[in-house]
Amino acid sequence: MTLTERLSQFFKGWPVSRADSSGLSEGFKERLLACLPAVAYRFLARHNRRLVIRPVGSRADLSVVAGLETQSLGELDLAHATALPGIAGIPEQERPHGVELRLPRADVLTRVVSFPAQVRANLPQVIRYELDRLSPFEAKDVFFDFAVQGGSKTTDRLRLDLALCRRDLVDGWIARLEALGTPIDRITWEGAWKGANLLPVERRPKRRRLRLTLGSVSGMVSILLVIAILVTPLWQKHYLARQLESEVARLRRQAVAVDEVRQELERVRQSSTFALQRKLEQPRILELLRELTDRLPDDTWVQNLEFSDDQVDLRGESGQATSLIAILEQAPSIEGVSFGSPLTQIARTGKERFNITFRYVRGGAK
Numbered sequence: 001m002t003l004t005e006r007l008s009q010f011f012k013g014w015p016v017s018r019a020d021s022s023g024l025s026e027g028f029k030e031r032l033l034a035c036l037p038a039v040a041y042r043f044l045a046r047h048n049r050r051l052v053i054r055p056v057g058s059r060a061d062l063s064v065v066a067g068l069e070t071q072s073l074g075e076l077d078l079a080h081a082t083a084l085p086g087i088a089g090i091p092e093q094e095r096p097h098g099v100e101l102r103l104p105r106a107d108v109l110t111r112v113v114s115f116p117a118q119v120r121a122n123l124p125q126v127i128r129y130e131l132d133r134l135s136p137f138e139a140k141d142v143f144f145d146f147a148v149q150g151g152s153k154t155t156d157r158l159r160l161d162l163a164l165c166r167r168d169l170v171d172g173w174i175a176r177l178e179a180l181g182t183p184i185d186r187i188t189w190e191g192a193w194k195g196a197n198l199l200p201v202e203r204r205p206k207r208r209r210l211r212l213t214l215g216s217v218s219g220m221v222s223i224l225l226v227i228a229i230l231v232t233p234l235w236q237k238h239y240l241a242r243q244l245e246s247e248v249a250r251l252r253r254q255a256v257a258v259d260e261v262r263q264e265l266e267r268v269r270q271s272s273t274f275a276l277q278r279k280l281e282q283p284r285i286l287e288l289l290r291e292l293t294d295r296l297p298d299d300t301w302v303q304n305l306e307f308s309d310d311q312v313d314l315r316g317e318s319g320q321a322t323s324l325i326a327i328l329e330q331a332p333s334i335e336g337v338s339f340g341s342p343l344t345q346i347a348r349t350g351k352e353r354f355n356i357t358f359r360y361v362r363g364g365a366k
Contacts, residue, residue, distance in 0.1 A: 049064055049065065049066045049096040049097055049098075050064070050065050050066075050096050050097065050098045050099070050100050050186075051063075051064055051073075051084075051096035051098070051099045051100065051182065052064070052065050052070075052100045052102050053076065053099065053100065053101050053102065053173065053177070053184075054102050054104075055078075055101065055103065055104075055173055056104065058077065058078040058079055059075055059076065059077055059078065060075065060076045060078070060173070061074075061075055061076075062074055062075070062076055062084065062085060064096055073085055078172055078173065078176055081176065081180070082180075083180065084180055084182060098185050098186065099177060099182050099183065099184045099185055099186070100184070100185075100186040100187075100188060101170060101173055101174075101177075101184050101186070101187045101188070101199075102188050102189060102190065103165060103169070103170070103187065103188070103189040103190070103198075104189070104190060105189055105190040105191055107165055107166075107169055107189065108163050108164070108165045108189040108192075108198075109135060109163070109164050109165070110161065110162065110163045111134070111135075111162055112149075112159060112160065112161060112162070113127075113134055113159075113160050113162050114157050114158065114159050114160070115127075115157070115158050115160065116156065116157060116158070117155060117156055117157060117158050119158075120158060123146065123148075123158075123160070124146075127144065127146060127160075127162065128144075131144065131164070134162065135164060137164070137166065140167075141166060141167055141168075142164040142165060142166055142167060143164065143165055143167060143170065143187060143198040143199060143200060144162065144163065144164035144165075144198060145162075145163050145164075145196050145197055145198050146160045146161060146162045146163070147160065147161045147193050147195075147196070148160055149161060154249065161193065163189070163192070163196065163198065164198070165187070165189070165198055170187060170198075174199075174203075183205045184199060185199065185204045185205050186199060186204075187199040285307060287333070288307065288312065288333075288360050291331055291333060291334070291360075292305075292314075295327050295328060295330070295331060296318075296324070296327070297318065297319070297320055297323075297327070299318060299319035299320070299351070300316060300317070300318035300319070300320075300321075300324070301316045301317045301318070302314060302315070302316040303315055303316045303317065304316070307360075310359050310360055310361055311357070311359060311360075312357065312358055312359070312360050313340065313355070313356075313357050314354075314355070314356045314357070314358075315353075315354070315355050315356075316353075316354060317346060317349070317351045317352065317353050317354070318351060318352060318354055319350070319351050319352075321343050321351075321352035321353075321354040322343070322352075324354060324356060325337045325338070325339070325356065328356070328358060333360055333361055334358050334359070334360055335358065335359045335360075335361060336357075336358050336359045337356060337357075337358040338356070338357055338358070339354065339355060339356055339357075340355040340356060340357045341355040
């Protein structure tokens, strides 16, 4: 891979986790080292050594990792160790600058979870509150970390890679290494994503400053200046592309808002038109009352009249109730006349109580 291709890869995003600025600088440093020639990479890697502890039960394998090089130091017993094996034989200027506890993959529970995009600013607190729902454990019993999966920041949901481990598996190692003067500043696992760290931020020791000579500092500054010259055109293109994407997204949101307003106006227009049309199609109640007044015999009394859409329910008393159907059927606007219930005789007055139903329509014709 050419240097230009390496620099292009440098700008590609890596998972965003809740790691603090030190975790971000580690990922930045690794990408920067990957862009350098092999000689410069090995030179800078010597100033980024880490002590990696791989526990298995109550014992652990120790090694020092510098870039792509790994040096095995031996085995550590959790219960009886009084010193770290192999550390005493390493010169002071070549000793590790950080301590990583790398757990077996089986000791870490990982899963993909989803949250509303509105909680992006408070993801650690939200996840800690939801841990008893997302896992079989309570927040006080585990250490956890997460990484936001790639995607548009305008989506309604965030997809996260969540990883957690039981505290009782690591508390003993944390306490033992603190007692040995090499406190752990990172807890990861086999196959972890870039920048992953299960150790809570508040429990991470402050990073020790690297002891570099004037010559090494001058060399690093020179290399960084050369990289800056090579990277500037790529950075400018990347910055311009981000600006264009932001402008397109803004215009897209405006277009969507205008379309939503247009659709809402169309819905309101259709609703008002529908209501007006329904009103025009409905027969007038005064016309119905006049029709009944003109046609019903004088000895007929209407006690109850219910009108819904075009359906009419008529209840009352009449001296000639059996002839009412024939009378009403003669009206051009009345259809489907029938008795809604049997006629009943009123002993006191000699009249009949009736219940008639029919349809009343505007502009009907016989």
